[in-house]
Amino acid sequence: MAPSIVAENSIVVSAGEQDQSLTDRNTFATRVAGKGADPEKKALLSAVTKRIDYSPKIGTELHGIQLSQLTEDQAEELAALIAERGVVFFRDQDDLDNSEQVKLGKRWGPLHIHPLVPHNQDNPEVIVLDSRLSPPTRFNTNDSWHSDVSFEPAPASFSILKFEEIPESGGDTIWSDARTLYDELSPAVQAFLEGLTATHSSDIFKVLTQSTGRKTFGKLNDSVHPVVRTNPVTGHKSIYTNPVFTREINGVTASESKWILDYLNNLVVQKLQYQVRFRWEKNSVAIWDNRSTYHTGIPDFSPFLRRGVRVTVSGEKPYFDKENSTTQAQGWEVKAKAIIAKQEAAGAAKEA
Incomplete structure (x- = not known):
């Protein structure tokens, strides 16, 4: 029986015969984490000592929270906040080791086992992003925008990423808001896209298996979404295609498919107002909602090294509910009016 290939620090980089069916464990979420949480998030936010919103619509950093010590109510409220803000950041999470990271992810749903990316030998749900591994250009940083494992029948809901070793400079990660992308399209284009599906493929990993000779930990899937x-938590609509995993738009010609995908992908890259950028520190953690955001690592840190670990929560089968979906813009209009009213009141008080 062919053994798996194990690198230093118990990192499994290639499957042996005994673990080529690990991904058979992957399954769908049976509930929507965060959907029934307190809308005011009192249990979570009462413990926060400092909150930094990176932009009005996406990205929040919370201080005073240790992820390994969340109560059940706090964990549910955090899931709701991540769905609302797209990505939430934490610093100084020294005690969030692999087992605690797995524990946190399992609070929100079943954990995904990646078919190719190296993982921890004891916890195959924990994938390892280490620039010492080969090939580093794909396993450890990614300069292409994507939503995690969108090729799966049950793609990621939340991803939890912690960096244990960071470069002296470089290596930031950027997130982009797929809800704003949808909201800023014209109504005619929105209606057109709402009637379409796309095939998401694991072709990029199939190429890697051929070029490296590595064995997969299970099936490399293609899925239609x-x-x-x-988003089942917020009800907000978002564009769910990405440059890495979306192979084609179904029901149109190849040239039309390319035109549609190129247009959407270019918006993700070019529209800076959709984006937030995070500068990692040792033991920082980012948790994001793959159903409403894209992200990309920036491969600018050579010759420095970095090492991170990620746990990926499998979500529901992606769906579009035409009757019960809303837009982020509709909800934001109410918040914007409240912010303007507060600013005007502050100005009037200052003049008085």
């Missing part, structure tokens, strides 16, 4: 997706 709606182009416009409903």
Whole structure:
């Protein structure tokens, strides 16, 4: 029986015969984490000592929270906050080791086992992003925008990423808001896209298996998902295609498919107002909602090294609910009016 290939620090980089069916464990979420949480998030936010919103619509950093010590109510409220803000950041999470990271992820759903990326030998749900591994250009940083494992029948809901070793400079990660992308399209284009599906493929990993000779930990899937997706926590619509895993738009010609995908992908890259950028520190953690965001690592840290570990929570089968979906813009309009009213009141008080 062919053994798996294990690198230093118990990192499994290639499957042996005994673990080529690990991904058979992958399954769908049976509930929507965060959907029934307190909308005011009192249990979570009462413990926060400092909150930094990176932009009005996406990205929040919370201080005073240790992820390994969350109560059940706090964990549910955090899931809701991540769905609302797209990505939430934490610093100084020294005690969030692999087992605690797995424990946190399992609070929100079943954990995904990646078919190719190296993982921890004891916890195959924990994938390892270490620039010492080969080939570093794909396993350890990614300069292409994507939503994690969108090729799976049950793609990622949340991803939890912690960096244990960071470069002296470089290596930031950027997230982009797929809800804003949808909201800023014209109504005619929105309606057109809402009627389409797209095929998401693991072709990039199939190429890697051929070029490296590595054995996979299970099947490399292709899946069909709606182009416009409903987030089950917020009800907001977002564009659910990405440059890495979306192979084609279904039901149109090849040239039309390329035109649609190129247009959407270019918006993700070019529209800076959709984006937030995070500068990692040792033991920082980012948790994001793959149903409403894209992200990309920046491969600018050579010759420095970095090492991170990620746990990926499998979500529901992607769907679009035309009757019950809303837009982020509709909810934001109410918040914007409240912010303007507060600013005007502060100005009037200052003049008085």
